[in-house]
Amino acid sequence: LAKTTQPISMDSYEGQEVNITCSHNNIATNDYITWYQQFPSQGPRFIIQGYKTKVTNEVASLFIPADRKSSTLSLPRVSLSDTAVYYCLVPRASGSARQLTFGSGTQLTVLP
């Protein structure tokens, strides 16, 4: 199976926009790309999902290019409480099976 790649860590300041990119290939044709947020000692929490182009909800935007080999999570005006690990979840086709593969995670630290 091909690898999913995310930056290991990112630092930002309060009020800035943060963009985290996940690179992946061999995504299953009809499946969505999903992003999660995880705080210490908690399970991951769903943020946003998309299939192509751009999706926006009340907390984030997700940009997916036409070839779907990457996706970018955009967090507008981050605050200290956005400090967490962010994961992309990409369904991978492996023969007739599908594996739900999380990226390695990006530790976002928001500084005052």
Add this chain to the structure above:
Amino acid sequence: KAGVTQTPRYLIKTRGQQVTLSCSPISGHRSVSWYQQTPGQGLQFLFEYFSETQRNKGNFPGRFSGRQFSNSRSEMNVSTLELGDSALYLCASSLDWENSYEQYFGPGTRLTVT
């Protein structure tokens, strides 16, 4: 609506023993997935169940098994425990499994193997 619950929250076992972890999904959710999380390997997919059937399986040895009951509750079992099985085991539920990955995670079971 109650969230995903996992029991027990913490567990200490000895090498060679077996363990069973339990997961109760959100009411109305029919798909349950299990993941192993370790500092070295990150979040790794174990298996996914829908309507009592295993739909997908990750790359784990046969010592890891699971099942889903008619009420969508799920259990996973690890036999012949090894030190490397020490991890946080997370369960997630979703409405269905086909195209939506809006999963809701439980707090996890922290398993320590000594």
